[in-house]
Structures are given as structure tokens and as C-alpha cells.
Amino acid sequence: MSRKRVTSFDVARRAGVSRSVVSAVLNNTPGIGVSEETREAVLEAIRELDYHVDAQARSMKTGKSMCLAAYGNLKHPLFLQLLEGMQKSCEARGYQILLCSGSRGGGQDRSKLLTLYHQRRIDGIVTFDDTSYCDTAWAEEVIQAGVPYISVEGFAEYDGVSSIQADYRGSIALALDHLAGGTGSAAAGPSAAVPLYLEMASQASSGNWAERNRREAYAEWCARRSCTPRLLQLEESRPDELEKLLAGHLADGSLSGGLLINWSSSVPDLYRAAWKLRLRIGEDLRVMAADNTIRGHKLLVPALSCVEIPYGRMGAEAVEAVLRQMDGGRDKQPEKIWLQASLHRGESV
Amino acid sequence: MSRKRVTSFDVARRAGVSRSVVSAVLNNTPGIGVSEETREAVLEAIRELDYHVDAQARSMKTGKSMCLAAYGNLKHPLFLQLLEGMQKSCEARGYQILLCSGSRGGGQDRSKLLTLYHQRRIDGIVTFDDTSYCDTAWAEEVIQAGVPYISVEGFAEYDGVSSIQADYRGSIALALDHLAGGTGSAAAGPSAAVPLYLEMASQASSGNWAERNRREAYAEWCARRSCTPRLLQLEESRPDELEKLLAGHLADGSLSGGLLINWSSSVPDLYRAAWKLRLRIGEDLRVMAADNTIRGHKLLVPALSCVEIPYGRMGAEAVEAVLRQMDGGRDKQPEKIWLQASLHRGESV
DNA sequence: CTGTTAGCGCGTTCAA
DNA sequence: TTGAACGCGCTAACAG
Numbered sequence: 001m002s003r004k005r006v007t008s009f010d011v012a013r014r015a016g017v018s019r020s021v022v023s024a025v026l027n028n029t030p031g032i033g034v035s036e037e038t039r040e041a042v043l044e045a046i047r048e049l050d051y052h053v054d055a056q057a058r059s060m061k062t063g064k065s066m067c068l069a070a071y072g073n074l075k076h077p078l079f080l081q082l083l084e085g086m087q088k089s090c091e092a093r094g095y096q097i098l099l100c101s102g103s104r105g106g107g108q109d110r111s112k113l114l115t116l117y118h119q120r121r122i123d124g125i126v127t128f129d130d131t132s133y134c135d136t137a138w139a140e141e142v143i144q145a146g147v148p149y150i151s152v153e154g155f156a157e158y159d160g161v162s163s164i165q166a167d168y169r170g171s172i173a174l175a176l177d178h179l180a181g182g183t184g185s186a187a188a189g190p191s192a193a194v195p196l197y198l199e200m201a202s203q204a205s206s207g208n209w210a211e212r213n214r215r216e217a218y219a220e221w222c223a224r225r226s227c228t229p230r231l232l233q234l235e236e237s238r239p240d241e242l243e244k245l246l247a248g249h250l251a252d253g254s255l256s257g258g259l260l261i262n263w264s265s266s267v268p269d270l271y272r273a274a275w276k277l278r279l280r281i282g283e284d285l286r287v288m289a290a291d292n293t294i295r296g297h298k299l300l301v302p303a304l305s306c307v308e309i310p311y312g313r314m315g316a317e318a319v320e321a322v323l324r325q326m327d328g329g330r331d332k333q334p335e336k337i338w339l340q341a342s343l344h345r346g347e348s349v
Numbered sequence: 350m351s352r353k354r355v356t357s358f359d360v361a362r363r364a365g366v367s368r369s370v371v372s373a374v375l376n377n378t379p380g381i382g383v384s385e386e387t388r389e390a391v392l393e394a395i396r397e398l399d400y401h402v403d404a405q406a407r408s409m410k411t412g413k414s415m416c417l418a419a420y421g422n423l424k425h426p427l428f429l430q431l432l433e434g435m436q437k438s439c440e441a442r443g444y445q446i447l448l449c450s451g452s453r454g455g456g457q458d459r460s461k462l463l464t465l466y467h468q469r470r471i472d473g474i475v476t477f478d479d480t481s482y483c484d485t486a487w488a489e490e491v492i493q494a495g496v497p498y499i500s501v502e503g504f505a506e507y508d509g510v511s512s513i514q515a516d517y518r519g520s521i522a523l524a525l526d527h528l529a530g531g532t533g534s535a536a537a538g539p540s541a542a543v544p545l546y547l548e549m550a551s552q553a554s555s556g557n558w559a560e561r562n563r564r565e566a567y568a569e570w571c572a573r574r575s576c577t578p579r580l581l582q583l584e585e586s587r588p589d590e591l592e593k594l595l596a597g598h599l600a601d602g603s604l605s606g607g608l609l610i611n612w613s614s615s616v617p618d619l620y621r622a623a624w625k626l627r628l629r630i631g632e633d634l635r636v637m638a639a640d641n642t643i644r645g646h647k648l649l650v651p652a653l654s655c656v657e658i659p660y661g662r663m664g665a666e667a668v669e670a671v672l673r674q675m676d677g678g679r680d681k682q683p684e685k686i687w688l689q690a691s692l693h694r695g696e697s698v
Numbered sequence: 699c700t701g702t703t704a705g706c707g708c709g710t711t712c713a714a
Numbered sequence: 715t716t717g718a719a720c721g722c723g724c725t726a727a728c729a730g
Contacts, residue, residue, distance in 0.1 A: 053723075070448070357709060369710075373715095
């Protein structure tokens with residue numbers, strides 16, 4: 001049978017000291033001096049008895065749970081990358097991650113995060129939001145509660161709370177340069193065919209900050225090269241439309257500059273349309289995506305060239321930011337953090 | 350500023366009762382009778398003061414952290430599905446999930462799970478292992494510590510600890526039936542071409558329980574139909590080998606019965622080989638995979654027909670099993686749980 | 699400089 | 715229905 005739980009009291013007795021010394025040794029308490037000798041004795045006792053601090057008792061005293069909540073949609077494949085990044089930072093700082101998925105659709109089960117905070121189960125919150133997320137009511141609650149908080153990809157244009165996002169503008173330039181670079185000389189002039197920008201859209205994404213930035217970045221890129229932008233917008237999940245589009249634009253050769261699509265999640269539809277038309281991606285048609293939600297660089301055939309949003313780094317940075325808030329007190333201004341995207345060279349361009 | 354923390358003491362005074370009553374109301378303590386009247390008064394006070402139980406203090410007293418550890422490889426995309434299932438069960442039982450990734454490669458950072466248990470941060474452990482995982486040293490430690498534990502997909506053939514796994518045998522039959530069903534009449538006799546079974550292999554998977562089961566299931570399926578099995582084994586990550594194989598077998602028509610591959614993760618290579626040979630999957634070549642790690646039913650073009658391992662349900666069941674262990678005491682026998690796989694009908698067969 | 703004593707934090711539970 | 719003790723570690727004030 002497992003023997004009785006070992007407490008600091010046991011350790012103290014075993015080492016012939018008082019419990020405060022045990023605590024001092026464990027925490028390197030500055031105020032309390034401990035001779036090297038006793039220190040060793042305590043550590044020895046700890047080892048012998050296999051003593052472990054009771055995290056609850058410690059938390060109760062210190063007021064820190066040493067846990068951060070990670071809230072996000074478990075259906076989103078890239079949530080894992082975020083968690084990985086968070087994990088790394090947390091590990092380095094001795095923190096744990098409490099997983100809090102947002103299961104239901106519309107409902108604000110975010111409020112349970114605040115409950116967790118009030119219960120002292122967590123010291124801070126990281127939410128993985130989509131780029132159009134900006135619920136100011138939630139932001140108010142967070143501020144009201146005084147809980148350290150940061151949103152990943154949400155609240156891009158709202159200064160009330162901290163947030164971290166990718167440089168969507170830069171990501172478009174990256175993609176377009178790659179697309180154009182493959183076409184001929186690096187110094188391609190206005191004569192070279194301009195890449196077509198295909199913007200998939202859903203009701204939620206219309207006024208969206210990310211989409212707007214991408215669109216503008218496309219326009220600017222074209223302007224810099226003094227060629228006219230060719231923007232197309234399409235409803236999401238309309239594979240037949242995609243096919244029609246492809247057929248039409250191929251007939252008149254207007255796709256010779258390649259195609260940049262905003263969401264990789266629509267790329268399978270695109271590939272499928274090409275498949276039906278017996279077009280070979282990467283040969284008859286050069287394609288890139290402005291994100292990599294579907295991990296298309298590894299899974300699609302031919303491998304998708306795309307831009308990678310750095311969710312891993314975002315997670316790590318998010319944790320750092322939240323921890324900063326904890327130290328900084330409540331007067332600290334919300335931070336807005338931006339990270340660069342990177343390029344995946346596949347076979348599709 | 351956030352006002353001072355509200356304790357049960359404040360609530361008690363506000364409601365004109367003693368703290369024990371507050372506790373009794375909150376926990377519906379059976380032994381203690383509380384009049385409807387006082388009950389209401391307490392709830393009212395709780396509401397007015399916005400009181401929240403301090404989780405640490407409660408845990409300290411009850412000895413339950415109300416947390417389960419989820420350990421697994423954050424690089425594995427299906428870990429998310431497992432978490433989703435765990436989340437669902439946990440939510441229903443008032444539990445939280447503490448995320449504990451296994452970051453490094455070989456190192457046994459699993460031991461930190463035991464530390465967490467000794468620290469009373471968690472009440473139980475669920476690990477997401479691969480099918481060849483069977484570290485009996487770890488199992489011993491777990492038993493020794495007396496921590497409720499279950500492995501998902503590990504320890505299939507070791508009875509010392511609880512585990513939960515998919516019915517890999519059944520999954521193969523499912524796939525083969527689908528593959529054969531598409532070829533002609535349901536009552537296809539020995540005359541119909543037999544599907545080829547392609548087993549990708551790595552050093553770790555050789556003696557592997559899952560692979561052996563799949564192989565045997567294939568043999569049995571063939572035996573039932575009195576046709577001779579056609580098994581092929583290939584080293585993983587050898588795209589050129591795959592291409593050679595495809596070319597050869599197509600020339601002699603031996604792939605007319607279709608192809609079943611054990612790992613979907615090698616399917617992109619297969620698709621790529623077909624792509625190079627200008628073969629059209631689903632038309633010139635019918636393909637299925639025995640798992641769906643890569644989510645090929647949605648991402649690949651044409652959509653992959655495959656078998657789905659029910660990670661979501663496994664996660665939910667795993668949590669239930671761990672909670673059962675907590676109630677049952679340490680005399681309870683380890684459980685071995687099996688779940689059925691299901692079929693995804695795609696376009697590749 | 700080294701180490702001790704006493705009291706706290708907060709909810710739960712058992713004897714009264 | 716209540717008072718009092720308890721669980722376990724932290725830390726300020728204090729003593730050698």
C-alpha cells in the first residue's frame with residue numbers, strides 16, 4: 001500500500017530542523033539564511049522520504065495557481081501548434097496549461113474562464129480567436145475582472161486588450177514575390193502577367209481585418225509594379241463556381257500569372273476543380289495559398305506552396321505577454337504584438 | 350479597483366448563518382439539513398457578493414484536484430480529437446484537463462506526470478501513445494504510485510495497466526469489404542481480383558501489435574473468400590520505391606482489385622507517384638487507407654476513402670475509465686477497452 | 699547570520 | 715445548526 005502522505009513536517013523532523021527551514025530551502029527564500037550543512041540535510045530528507053510539495057497548499061498561500069487557461073476551438077487543427085508554443089514558454093516558467101475548449105457554437109462559454117479565475121484555478125488567459133473576433137463585451141468583463149489576458153488573432157483593431165497577430169500584409173507580399181519570381185526574371189516588369197488574387201468569403205469574413213489587409217497588400221504590390229490588380233471574390237464552399245472560374249480564365253489565358261488564394265481550406269476544392277478539368281497544378285496552373293491551415297505543403301499533391309502563419313511562436317509569445325501582465329500590475333497598457341509569416345516552397349508554383 | 354476577495358466567511362455573515370451552512374448549501378451535503386429559507390438566503394448572499402469558492406482551499410481539504418492530465422505528442426494532429434473527447438467527458442463530470450505534452454524525443458519526461466500527481470495537481474492520467482508503446486517500467490511506476498491511469502493505444506498486449514484501443518482487425522475488414530464491394534457484385538467469388546495490401550514499415554512498427562493485427566485480418570479476409578492474399582511490404586519514406594511498385598504492378602494488371610495501404614501518412618507519396626505516372630486515382634487505380642491520420646477524406650484530391658479511428662470516443666471513454674478507477678480503489682483490475690472503427694467513403698475507390 | 703515560533707489562508711467536516 | 719479543529723505550506727516577527 002502507498003504509505004501516508006509525506007508533509008513538510010515529516011521532512012523537518014527527519015532533518016532535525018523546523019518546517020520554515022524546509023520551506024526556505026525549497027524556495028531559496030532570500031530573507032532566511034540556511035547553512036550549507038542544513039540545506040543538504042533537508043534535501044537529503046526530501047529525497048529519502050520522496051517528499052513533494054502540495055501544490056494546492058502552496059497555491060493557497062501564495063495566491064498563484066501557476067496555471068494558464070488555453071481557450072480555443074478544438075476543431076481547428078492549428079490550435080495544436082498554438083498549444084505547443086504555449087507549452088514551451090510555460091515549461092520554461094514553471095507554469096501549467098489548463099485546457100478550456102470552446103465547444104458550443106455561438107454561446108459565450110467564455111464566461112467560464114472568468115469563473116476559473118475567480119476560483120483561483122488560473123492566473124491568466126490565452127484565447128485563440130478567429131481574425132474577425134472582437135467582442136467588446138467580453139473585453140470589458142476581462143478588464144473588469146482584472147485577469148491577465150491576451151487574444152491570439154482576435155481584437156486586432158481594438159486597443160482595450162492585448163493581442164498578438166501575424167503580419168497578413170507581409171504574408172501576401174511574400175506569396176506574390178514567390179509567385180512572380182517563378183514566372184521569369186526577378187526584374188519582371190509590368191509586361192509580366194499579374195497573379196490573380198482569389199478571395200474566398202463567408203458572411204463572417206466580409207469586413208474582416210485580415211481579409212482587408214490582404215486585399216490592400218495585394219493592391220499595393222500591384223501598384224508597386226504598376227500593373228493592374230485582378231481581384232476575384234467567391235462564396236466559400238461553391239466548388240462548381242470554382243470550376244467555372246477556372247475553365248473561363250484558362251480559356252483566355254488570364255491565369256498565366258498564377259493564382260493566389262486567401263484561404264488554404266478552399267484549396268482542395270480548387271485542386272478538385274483542376275482534377276476534373278484534367279489540368280495539372282504546378283504545370284498548367286500555378287497556385288499559392290495565403291495561409292496553411294490545412295497543412296497542404298505536406299498533404300496535397302502536388303505539394304502546396306503557401307505562407308505559414310507562425311502559430312507556434314504566437315503561442316510562446318502570448319504566454320510571455322500574459323506573464324508580463326501579471327508582474328506589471330493593472331496599470332500596464334495592453335500590448336499589440338506582430339509576427340512575421342514565412343514561406344513554404346511546394347510544387348504548386 | 351477590484352474589491353477584496355470574498356470568502357465564505359463574508360457570505361455567512363451576510364446571510365446571517367455560519368460558514369458550515371454555506372459549505373453545506375454549496376455541496377448539498379447530505380448529513381446536514383438546511384431549511385429552504387436559509388438556503389435561499391445563502392444563495393442570495395453568494396449572488397450579491399459574487400462569491401466564488403477558492404478551488405485551492407477546497408482541493409486542499411477534499412484531496413481532489415478535479416484535474417486530469419492529458420499527455421501526448423502535440424505534433425500528432427489527432428491528439429486534438431482525443432482532447433475533444435476528453436473535454437466532453439470531463440465537462441460532464443466537473444473535471445478540468447491539464448495539458449502535458451511530451452516534447453522531447455526519447456527522454457522519459459513522463460515522470461513529470463507522477464510528480465504532478467504527488468503534488469496533488471492531478472487526480473489521474475491519460476496518455477496518448479503510439480500503438481507500439483509498451484514501456485513496462487513506466488507501467489510499474491504508475492502502479493507503484495497508485496495513480497489512476499489509462500493509455501490510449503498503448504499497452505495493447507500488456508495487462509498491467511488499463512488501455513483503450515481501436516479494433517484494428519475490424520477496420521481492415523471494413524476497408525476490404527468496401528474495396529471489394531465497389532468492384533462488382535457483393536457476392537464476388539474467388540474469381541474477382543484480390544485487393545493488394547501494402548504495408549508501410551518503420552523500424553518501430555515491425556513487431557507492432559496493430560500492424561500484426563491488420564496483417565492477420567487481411568489474411569483472414571482473403572481466406573474467407575478463398576483467394577490468395579497479396580501482401581507487400583515497403584520501407585516508409587521511399588517515394589521512388591512506391592513509384593516503381595506502382596508502375597510494375599500496373600503493367601501486369603495486378604492492381605485491378607485495388608490497393609489498401611496501412612498508413613494514410615504514406616498516401617501523399619502514393620498520390621504523388623500516381624501523379625508522376627499520370628494515373629488517375631479512383632479511375633486507373635483504386636486506393637484505400639486503413640487509418641485517417643492525415644485527414645485525407647477532406648484534404649486529398651480525389652478524396653481518400655479510408656477507415657476512421659475513433660479518437661474522439663476513445664478520449665471520452667478514457668476519461669470515464671480513469672474516473673472509475675478513482676472510485677474503485679486500487680483493487681480494481683485494469684480494463685481493456687475496444688472501440689470500433691468507421692468508414693469514410695471518398696472518391697479514391 | 700542562522701533558525702524558531704506563531705499565525706494565516708479558506709473551505710470542509712465532525713463532535714457537540 | 716454551530717463551533718472548533720484540520721489540511722499544508724508560507725512568512726513576518728522574533729531569539730540565539
